[in-house]
Every structure is written in C-alpha cells, then in structure tokens.
Amino acid sequence: MMMGGGHGFGGGGMMRGGGPGVWAREKAELKTPLGQLLGRIGGVLGEFKKALFWALATLIFAALLQMIPPYATRYVVDHIIPQKNGTMLPAIAVAMILIFGFRYWLMYTSRITVSNISQQFVYAMAKNLFEHVERLSLKFYEREGTGEIISRATSDINVLQQAMQGGMVQAGAGLFNMVAYAIVLLVLDWRLALLVYAGLPLLVGASYTSSELLRVRYMKVQERISAVNGVLAENIVGVRVAKAFAREDESSARFVDRNKENLDANMATAMVQAISGPLIQFIGVASTGLVLWVGATRVMGGSLSVGTLVAFVSYLVQFYSPIDDLIRINATIQQALAAAERVFEFMDERADVVEKPAAIDLGADRPVDGHVTLDDVWFSYIPGIPVLKGVTIDAPPGTMTALVGHTGSGKTTVVNLIPRFYDVDSGHVYVDGRDVKDLTLESLRAHIGVVLQETFLFSTSIRENIRYGRLDATDAEVEAAAREAHAHDFIMALPKGYETNAGESGNLLSRGQRQRLALARAILRDPKILILDEATSDVDTETELLIQQALERVMKGRTVFVIAHRLSTIRKADQICVMDHGELIEKGTHEELLAKGGKYRELYEIQFAGEEESAVAAG
C-alpha cells in the first residue's frame, strides 16, 4: 500500500490561505450602479424590442381608456343632471361598457405579450447563467461552493421571475395611469395641477431613497438564502456523520443559525417597508387635502366650478391610487434587482481557462498519439504559494507514468493540468507537441479519460451513467465496456439491471462497484490518454484484482498516468515520478529507483516495514 493521498476536488494547495467560503461573504453591498443594472436588464430585454413596444403602446392606450369614468361622471354631473334629461343615460352606459370591453381585450393581449416576454427573459437569464458557470474552471467552484451556485441559479432567478410575473404589468400599468392622470389634471386646472406637481419631488425622493435601502437589504436576504442553501447541502450530504455521532442537534443548530440570519435580513427589509410605504402614501393623501383646501377656497371665490373641483379630486384619487400597488411592487422589484445583480456578478466571472479564438482541434490534422509533456511547469492555487515548482515530465505515447509521493506533494495537481482543469502559471503542458492552451477544450478532453477516486454517479440509470463516457454509444457498446470493467455481472444481479437508477440506489452499490462503473465509462470513451487518480484505492482486494486485470487490458496502447498506492500497479510503470513538496525529485523505473536508494526506496521500505510486521504476525 504505497503512496496514496490525492486531493479532494480542491487539490492540496487550496488548504493554505483559507479563501472565502460560503459563509465568509459577510458584507452585502451593491456593486453595480442602478442605471448600469437597468441597462443590462434592458440589454437582455432588447431582443424583444418590438413585442415590448407593442405591449407598452397597448398598455398606454388601455390606461387612457381608464380615464373615461371620471370624465363621464363630470359630464353627467355638469350637464345631464342639471338639465334633468335622462334620455342620454342608457346610451352613456352602453358606450362605457363597450369601451371597457375593448379595454379588456387590450389588457388581455398586452398581458399575454408581457408575460411571454417575462418568461423568455427569466428563461434566458437562467440559461445564460448556467451555461456561463459551466465554462468556469474548477477554481470558481472551489471558491463559491454549492450553496452559492445553487442559490443564484434557483433562488435569485425565482425572485426575478416573481417580479416579472407579479409586478411588471401592474407597475407598468400603474405608472402609465399616473402619467396619464397627471396630464388630465393639468388640462382640467393647471393651477391645482401645479400644486400636485409640487409634491412630486418629495414623492420621488422618498421612493428612490427607500428603494436604494431596500435593494441593499434584499442583497443581504439573498446572500443569507445562499448560506441556508450551503448549510443545507452540506448537512444533507453529511447526514450519516451527524447520525453516527448523534450530533443532529449540532447540525440543526447550524441550520437554525443560518435560517435566523435569513429571518433577520428579511426583518431588516420589513422595517424599511413599514416606514417608507406609509410615508409615501401620506405624501399623496396630504397633497389631495391641500388641493381640496385651495380648490374649495377658489370655488367660494368663484374662480372654479364645483364640478371641476369634484372631478379634479376624483382624478387625483385615481392619480394616487396606483401608489399603493407600486409601493408593494417596488419591494419585489428591488429584490429582483438585487437578485439580478447577483446573477450578473456570476455572468461577469471571467473564465480563467479560456479557449483561444484560433484554438485548433486536437487530431484535426493527424491522428492523436497521446504524447504528453510537462515542461518546467509552475502552478499555484493561491498566488504566491506554488504547488508545483518547475515540474518536467515526458510521457511518450503508450507509456505508463506513475506519480508517487506524500499527501499534498502535488500529484493530483500534475494530472489536473493535462485536461487543462487549470492553467499553468508558467511553463507548458503539451499533448502531441501542441500546447494545451492552443487546443479546443473539447477536442483535448475527448482524448483523455479520467477515473477519479470518488466516483460520481448521476441520478439516472446505470446504462446512462456509463454512456456518459460517449453519448452516441449503442447499448451493446455500453455492455461491452461494462464487461471489460468487470461490472456486467453485478449490474445484471441488480433488480433492474442496466436500468437501475444509480443515484437513488447509490447504497445498493458498493464503492468497488461504483469504481468499476467509472472505469466502464472511461473504457467506453476509448481515450488515447488515461488518467487514474487513485482509482483503485479503498476497494477490497478482490475488486482491486478485478480492476487490475481490467486496467491491464485497458492501458494497452494508451498513455497512462496513474496515482496509485498499490505496488503491483506502480511497479509496471515505464517511469515513476516521485513528488515532494511540489518538486519532482526522482524519476526512473521501479528497479532504477530502488537501486538508487533515494526517497523512493525510503517510501518503499517504510511500507515494507509495515507489511513485514503483518507478515511476521501471520507466519
């Protein structure tokens, strides 16, 4: 049992420095100015310019039609009632109902248009976000963590959708109503109208200030939801440990803490809403009172008719009536803006592993040999703390290279650079003499098969999980690969055979069985370069042997990199690279290195001492 110790998906170098974890994000702050944020949202909506224009035009028209009731009232009060001539009344009623019917149709069509646009928008935001995040390198995933990524793609998108679904039409209609009534007020009596306008800066100022406050606080709410998501993901995956140690209370406490922070963040927004909403409303009502006072005085002075005052006040009530709605919608919209900022923040995340525009396909001009070369490679996860220090390895086609060394010596990092999971700080990684940076990622990775220590199975059938290696593989090919990986027999023994759901029945499969599925997946891919990152650790001896046999067949004709602890595997390697603290300190065959009497021999003897002790006890 030799030289194990790979890394989790972080890689050993990550341990130092303790980058920001999920709950390290303490400060809620707005990084994007409102105008810029709205501009970007507008940019996404720009696609629907024509439909949007049509919907807006319809809304404006519908808003204009909504002004008919007060107008009709005024006409009836000023003309029909004084003349006591009711013959016109039925006609007025019918006309009004017809106009409202028309308005209903207008509202219906514009609603459909707006809701379609909203749903397209939300759909596009989610799609763009996911596809962008997909392009980001492992560094991003290590930094952000499960909770943060899931939250932005679900919770933040949901908030956007809620605002779109619940608010946009109402807000749009409400605002147009206000503008339209503002004009009517002006036409009706410009002096009273100016009095109303005088109060508007107050109204706008209060709304703007509270909006900004809400947006910051909602930013915090969304961040807290991320934290809830993070602790949730962790506790669900780690539930077995919590149960094993009877520490459910502790896990629970951690969840409750995050939940409480979310509650507090929500209450902080409630405070702003409680104060700002009624304040804004009061400004509206107070201005109506003022109009009533001035108007009444003028009526008594004879410069205004009662009918006009009644109509004006009635229009004014209509003018302010959307405010109630707008205040509520505004809260949703501010939350959506905070969410949008978070979504855009991820979309702005620059991919650090980027394909060059001129990148060429590996194997486009000649068959791929699988010649891998690392040339003076330096690499660090955190700037200033190198994990690899000038590593040079040449692996000719069809050879096997074993990487050995203590935990944290950089073995996994070396193999992570071949499929370009990360970019080197300096030096080069070549495949068939081409710098991996000059190749398209897909063509590069298409020729590399990776079997990791921890097998990740998707919650689909076992067949689909194997087919993941090559999507166009036939069922027969899938089964052939499974046979080669010694997986076919145990698969057939499962209740539903190849159709068994691997994710849900994860517990039906032992670790060794999952490992063999991963191997089948790699076999199906038929790569020129095969990377086995502790693929055979932690399995029982029989499985180990089965995998070994499978591997020996599979390795033929491929360039293989293996991080393993089994002597039997390492001994067969064409070259063994001994890593120590990020440096390649010894290189050679098993025999050469043993004879050399250096670090390799030291490692070997320590292991042997352990096993000898066992052997003596056995004897």
Next chain:
Amino acid sequence: MGILVRLFRFVRPYWWATAGSITLIVAVTSLRLLPAWFTKRVIDDAIPRGDGKLVAEYVGLFMLAALFFNGLTALETYLEQFVGQRVIYDLRNALYKHLQSQSMSFYDANQTGQLMSRVTNDVSQVQFFLTQGIARLVNTIATVSIYAVMLALLDVQLLMVTLIVAPAIWLLQEQLKKAMPLMRQVQRQMADLNVVIQEYVAGVKMIQAFSREPFEAKRFDDVNRDIRGNRMKQQQIMAIVMPGQEFFMNVSVALILVAGAWRVMNGSMTLGTLVAFQSYVMTMWIPVRWIGMINQMAQQAMAAGERVFEILDTALEVAEKPSAIVLPKLRGEIEFQNVHFAYGKNKPLLTDVSFHADPGETIAIVGPSGSGKTTVINMIPRFYDVTSGRVLVDGHDVRDVTLSSLRSQIGIVLQETFLFNMTIRENIRYGRSDATDEEVERAARAAAAHDFIMDLDDGYDTMVGERGARLSGGQRQRIAIARAILVDPRILILDEATSSVDTRTDFHIQRALDELMRDRTTIVIAHRISTIQRADQILLLNQGQIVDRGTHRELLRRSGLYQHLYEIQFQLQAEAKQQLAGVAAS
C-alpha cells in the same frame, strides 16, 4: 384548502401579533374612509355656505386622519412581516428537523437537490403568500365589508346595482383553480432544476473531464424550458382573470353613474351622495383588483405547501419508541439474532445474520465486494431497521433505546470521510462537543494528525472547505479518526480504509487504531492482514449471509473463499517483500 389550514397552525404561536395586525387593518381601512367623508363635507357643507374657516377645519381633520392611518399602516406592515417571516422561519426549521430525523433509507431514496428544493424553493413560495398575500387578503375583506356597510347606509338600492358584478368576479376566480396543476408541476420542475445544478457542482470535475457541458446544459435547458412553458400557460389564465376583474368593476362604476344620475334627477338622492358613493365604490374596488393576485399566490403556496407537508408527513422509518429508554453506560456486548434486511421489495441484502461479540472483542468482517459488510455495520447504530430479527447492545434491542444514547456510545470511522465546512478543531470536536482544546489536540496526536495540522497556516483553526476539499484524502481520514478517538466509545465500528493514506502515516494510524481498539468492542470491515490475524472472530460474508466464522487460522484451513481472499492480498505483499530483498542483495 387543507394545506392552508395546516399553514395557519404555524401562525398560532403569533396569534397576538396576528390579531393586532388584523385589528390594525380593520382600523386603517375604516380610517381611510375619513378623507372621502371630509371631502364630501367640504363640497356639500362648507362650500355652499361659503365658510372658508369650515373648509380649513375639514381639511385639517382630513390631514389628521391621513397622518393617523398612515402611522397605523406602518405598525401594521411591521406586524404582518413579523408574523409571516417568523412562520416561515419556524416552518423551515420544522421541515429541516423532520428531514434530519429521517432514516438513511430516506436519504438513499431522495436526491440531495430534491430535498434542498423543498426547504428553500417550496418554503419561499409559501413565504411569498404569507408575507404578501395574507395581509392583502385581510385588507380586501375588511375594505369590502366596511365599504359595503357605508354604501348600504348611503343608498341600499345603488349598492345592489354595484354588487350585480360580484358573481362575475367570483366566477373569474374559479378559473384560477385551473392553474393549480400547472403550479404543482412548476414546483416539481424547480426541484428537478435544483438537482441538475447540485449534481453539476458535485460532479464538476468529472463533467469537465468528459466535456459533457453541452449535455448538462441540455439537461438544464429541458427543465428550464418546461418551466417557462408551464408559467406561460399559467399566465394565460391570469391574463383572462386580471383584466376581467377590472372590466366588471368598471361596468359597476358605469351602472352606478347611470342609475345614480337617475335617482338624483328624481330627487331621491343628492348629488353629493352620488359623488361620494361613486368614489367609495372606486376605493372599494382597488383592493379587490388584488384578489386575482392573492388567489394566484395562494394557489402557488398550496402547490408548494403540499410538497412541504409531504415531507413533514413522511413517517420516520427509524423512529424512537415513546417508551424508549436511555441506554445506560455500555459494557459493549453486541448480538445479532437472525437479522434479515432488504430495501423495500428489493432482493435481501442480509439473510439470517447472527453473531455475538463480548465486551472488548474484535470481530472482523471479511467478504467479497457487495457481500453486505457495510450493511451489517449500518445496523448497529440503527441507521436502518432490520426487516426481521433483532440487534442487541448489552441485551437491549436497539429499537428500545433512544437514538442519541445509542449512537453517542458508538464510535464510527467510515470509509468515505465527510468533513464539515468548519475549522479542523470544530471537525474533531464534532465527536464530543464538551471536549477541551487539549483533549482535541491529544486526539489529533493519537490519530497522527497533529503534525500536519500544525504545518497549516492557521493550524487547528484552518477551515477545511466544502466536504474537506482543502485537505487531501489522507488528511481527511486522520481527522475522522481523531473525531472517533475523542468520543472514547465502548463500541467502535471501523470500515478499514487506510489505503488512501500514504505509507508512513498509514503505519502511525494503524498503531493509533490498534490503541483505539484495545478494550473496546470493535466491529471492523477488515482489509489488512494484521487486523484479521488479531480478531477474536472473523465473519466471512457472502451474498448477505455468514458462510463461515472462526479465527484466521481456522478459516484459512477450511474455507476456500477465505483462502482466495487472503491469497490475493498476501500474494501482493509477498512479492513486494521478495523484490526488496532481491534489490538489497544485488
């Protein structure tokens, strides 16, 4: 509606705030009548009299009323959020606690992303309704009731005319019920989306290695597209309902105007009354416009609430009996009596397993891959319940004792080490929360972990990252061992997996484990020769059955399967020995 009733049960602890909130809504709604009433006084009373002082008086009262009801509104808004947010907080906690009490088979059957979605997305939908919908609903009911009374006082006949449209508005609301199945689907699809993302993050390295980003993007897109489609359909219904409501309200305003004008001309009504009446009706309709929205939120909350309660209603498979006793301090005797186990109707994983371990004994479990070794050890801390038979600890059936008293006396080192995203110190202390720093350090030393911990920049205060990702496999394992050492359990369960540790530490760990196993009852899934040699009894497991048992020598003598398993391992080790000897000789 059952769902909403159940939701309201969560409101009960805050009945005082709820009652206060409702009282305030009613009060505010009533006070809101005052400005219109004072307007009426100005027009009907003050202006005809030409009394400027009276106008000022009325307007002053108008302002005072406005100031008052807006102040109350602020208080009410806060109270309503206070209740809504706390109910959601409680609901989430209840849901989480119930989730956590579920047995392992529940977690085997449900995807992480699915469960997460219920605690976050579904609860958020309920939250939306509770914090935004309910207050509006109460407001609407209060407004309509109060205004209906006012309108009745003003003119009953005209009120009748107004209410002609009420059935039509009600019929429109019925349409929204059609949206309910769509919303259920959306909630389900949201969970599916969560699964795609969660799996992506968990398997990102594998996905990128296989260049399967387009495939995953398609998985995401399929669900995302379905959600869009369902929401569009749902919005189609809303597009009929929402403007429809407004249409009927407008119709009522037109009818009032015409009927009212008639009455004024008859002289059976004053002009001021008509103006006031119409203005009241318009005010009454404002909150009613929200009914469609509220209804939609309620439907959404119900669809999501169903999913929340579905989890809360899932019976606990491994549940403590009400009569469960606290297990006294253990001596460490373990007995399996004819234990059978199967997942539901799947083929049995364990068949008639019986064995006995005296305190302090070491029982090694050996067997081929998939033979049920892990299942056996899972039965002792009662991660699963037996299908039949009994598991006894010190003579107590594990189903008769409290889970925490059982599990806190069992130390477990699993093959897959899971660390929490906390500091190393906290992760070790997870074994026993009242351990002092010295005890933590001692445990770390015993697990050969102290040295590498001290090498880290922040030592014991280093954050380990998600699932311990910032540490290597070997480092993670040593922390897990330290965690178990700290528990100082009478029973130790070991899934031997020392192979991911490099050789030197492997050796130290073996010593630490040997120390740990001394004087404790140990059940170990053995992969090492030294372990099986020392075991008091070896259980040879094959296809869920104990096919043989005995000491190493006994089994080696009589069991072909055991010999086979042993040889595989021994052969490798013997070859290594030979080779080193050969090199040394040359």
